Amino acid sequence: MAYELIIVETEGRVGRITLNRPKALNALNSDLINEINAALDAFEADRAIGAVVITGSEKSFAAGADIKQMANLQYPDAYLDDFITSWDRIARFRKPIIAAVAGFALGGGCEMAMMCDFIIAADNAQFGQPEIKLGVMPGAGGTQRLTKAIGKAKAMDLCLTGRMMGAEEAERSGLVARIVPLADLLPTAMKAAADIAGFSLPATMMTKEAVNRAFETTLAEGLRFERRIFHSMFATADQKEGMNAFAEKRKAEFSHR
Ligand code: CO8
Numbered sequence: 001m002a003y004e005l006i007i008v009e010t011e012g013r014v015g016r017i018t019l020n021r022p023k024a025l026n027a028l029n030s031d032l033i034n035e036i037n038a039a040l041d042a043f044e045a046d047r048a049i050g051a052v053v054i055t056g057s058e059k060s061f062a063a064g065a066d067i068k069q070m071a072n073l074q075y076p077d078a079y080l081d082d083f084i085t086s087w088d089r090i091a092r093f094r095k096p097i098i099a100a101v102a103g104f105a106l107g108g109g110c111e112m113a114m115m116c117d118f119i120i121a122a123d124n125a126q127f128g129q130p131e132i133k134l135g136v137m138p139g140a141g142g143t144q145r146l147t148k149a150i151g152k153a154k155a156m157d158l159c160l161t162g163r164m165m166g167a168e169e170a171e172r173s174g175l176v177a178r179i180v181p182l183a184d185l186l187p188t189a190m191k192a193a194a195d196i197a198g199f200s201l202p203a204t205m206m207t208k209e210a211v212n213r214a215f216e217t218t219l220a221e222g223l224r225f226e227r228r229i230f231h232s233m234f235a236t237a238d239q240k241e242g243m244n245a246f247a248e249k250r251k252a253e254f255s256h257r
Helices: 030-045 075-080 085-092 108-115 130-134 142-150 152-161 167-173 182-198 201-213 219-235 237-247
Strands: 006-011 014-019 051-055 060-062 097-101 104-106 118-122 126-128 164-166 178-180
Touching: 006 030, 014 030, 014 182, 030 051, 030 085, 051 182, 060 097, 060 108, 085 108, 097 108, 097 182, 104 108, 108 126, 108 142, 118 167, 118 182, 130 152, 142 152, 164 167, 167 178, 178 182, 182 201, 201 219, 201 237, 219 237
Parallel strands: 014 051, 051 097, 060 104, 097 118, 104 126, 118 178
Antiparallel strands: 006 014, 126 164
8 A cells, every 4th residue: 555644664563653744733534544553454464573662753742633523524424434443453453553653643633642562652642632622522432531540530631622632741651661862762662573573473462452452341250351361372483482491591483483
């Protein structure tokens, strides 16, 4: 597929998607989402890809859903077309995916970052759910994922006032895994992704699946799920390689199987 609103690259076993709609601060319209979804489908199908980084520009990760495209949307069309359903492809992506966020991550942009496995933020990052200022509310997980990430008090504050939260507050609140200087954002995210992609692919995918299960089930069920997957790893070639390499004091060469 030819991409017009994103740039898709690979570096070793890492895939990178760069949102590239600078004039609109990477506002998310349907064409942009369709392109992201196509790139993710391709990366997911490609065994040579072990992790993905999604990023925007230095000024804006994504300033939200395209307000101009949404302005005249009517309820029957929103309902019948199930508006936004296709936007959660990132949340269903099975391989590890990191959001490298600089500048604005607002509305759907913040929601998109939260669909990733973790967020590395530049020190100029600004997160927010400003939908309330537009007469609506978050629609792609903002009220749910944000609340799980930072708790009720902060989530209510952000969703009800529409204020922005800087990188330091976001890290302190648990939304962001790491903050780095702007110039280090991409190298840091790519290094983290390359480290992850160097590990056993079944192991990283299963780890991600198990961590995500913690958000959807009870502790007892989650622990049972973890134990079952953990046992299944003894059927992988990479478990044999990883443990034998340790015993033989050499670096493991994973076959990602
Ligand atoms: N939609 C459309 N265009 C946008 C958007 C947007 N969300 N954000 C910025 N732009 C455009 C502006 O209209 C402007 O275009 P033009 O030059 O043609 O007038 C251009 O980008 C530059 O923007 P500004 O001049 O406003 O730049 P500033 O640096 O002065 O301000 C801000 C930057 C603060 C980010 C400001 O642009 C702003 O407030 N943007 C809107 C932020 C917002 O409200 N986002 C939430 C949108 S609603 C939403 O996301 C619902 C989620 C639905 C689910 C999504 C699923 C993933």
